[in-house]
Amino acid sequence: MKTVECIELTKQYGKTKAINNLSFTLSENKITGLIGRNGAGKTTLLKMIAGYLRHSSGEIQVFGVNPFNSLKVSANTIFIDNGMSFSNMLTLLELLESAKRFYPNWNHDLALKLFDYFSFSPNLSHVNLSKGMKSTFNMIIGLAARCPLTIFDEPTSGMDAGTRKDFYRALLKDYIAEPRTIILSSHLIDEVEDILEEVLLIKNGEKLLHTPVEELKEFAIGIRGKTEALKEWMEKIEPIYIQEIGANISYAVIKNDRSLIELENAKAIGLEVVPVPTEDICTYLTSKTKGGIDHVFS
Numbered sequence: 001m002k003t004v005e006c007i008e009l010t011k012q013y014g015k016t017k018a019i020n021n022l023s024f025t026l027s028e029n030k031i032t033g034l035i036g037r038n039g040a041g042k043t044t045l046l047k048m049i050a051g052y053l054r055h056s057s058g059e060i061q062v063f064g065v066n067p068f069n070s071l072k073v074s075a076n077t078i079f080i081d082n083g084m085s086f087s088n089m090l091t092l093l094e095l096l097e098s099a100k101r102f103y104p105n106w107n108h109d110l111a112l113k114l115f116d117y118f119s120f121s122p123n124l125s126h127v128n129l130s131k132g133m134k135s136t137f138n139m140i141i142g143l144a145a146r147c148p149l150t151i152f153d154e155p156t157s158g159m160d161a162g163t164r165k166d167f168y169r170a171l172l173k174d175y176i177a178e179p180r181t182i183i184l185s186s187h188l189i190d191e192v193e194d195i196l197e198e199v200l201l202i203k204n205g206e207k208l209l210h211t212p213v214e215e216l217k218e219f220a221i222g223i224r225g226k227t228e229a230l231k232e233w234m235e236k237i238e239p240i241y242i243q244e245i246g247a248n249i250s251y252a253v254i255k256n257d258r259s260l261i262e263l264e265n266a267k268a269i270g271l272e273v274v275p276v277p278t279e280d281i282c283t284y285l286t287s288k289t290k291g292g293i294d295h296v297f298s
């Protein structure tokens, strides 16, 4: 069953198209990574899915209805970001207690265990937490709520490396125990790729790719070698990224759709065919130019 369906979805702020003609479907009970650079439109898209923002044109359906101001969507969705604020009149423990009333699937045992594991002081209030601790507390709310649609917008911002790892592990374990539709936005795919089932990669509000993670890993290959030989071999191939990396040595990233014979020809003229890490594939695909930051200095 589809949880989210967008057809030619567009969101404009004045003249800026934050989301531009985006079409995709998210099926039930999957973990999807929404990946894009700063300003790609991740938060705007997630807020439309959660029903906080009205779209400008196209169509969006969540649980089969337009999410904007929908009771059905708000009752089944939790949106976690680092802008969440809570009452200062309540302690952290009281906030967990009060969450029980809001979320019908709330797992209080899980909330208390995570609260204890991350060594929160029960009597503190949310406003007194550090940035990373706020993100960690918000994450506990997001997991324990066990909403059918759980949205995390940049959930690990401010968390240290160990806490980030713990968060992703907790997310995966709880998802296995209680499958639901989870959308996780991030700039970085490397730390989330192991838990994602599929990736929606966006740039300037447009869809670049929506694919299972396993296919993204195989999406591109790197070709390295003498600049002249590389240029000649690539004559008819459009690179995703190309850069001179040393004296007369260049490196290109291309779509992984070349025949075995073509790759053998490359090797025969001294070029090396190398795998490209998933993180780099996303970086190159979302880069402003095919030569990256070096372009500015050339």
Ligand SMILES: Nc1ncnc2c1ncn2[C@@H]1O[C@H](COP(=O)(O)OP(=O)(O)OP(=O)(O)O)[C@@H](O)[C@H]1O
Binding pocket: 013, 016, 017, 018, 036, 037, 038, 039, 040, 041, 042, 043, 044, 045
């Ligand atoms: N309220 C607003 N008014 C005008 N423009 C906005 C508004 N909110 C976002 N934008 C613009 O929409 C585009 C997408 O912004 P958005 O916050 O959705 O991106 P993002 O991918 O979440 O970015 P980041 O990773 O930096 O948080 C940007 O160009 C941004 O400047």
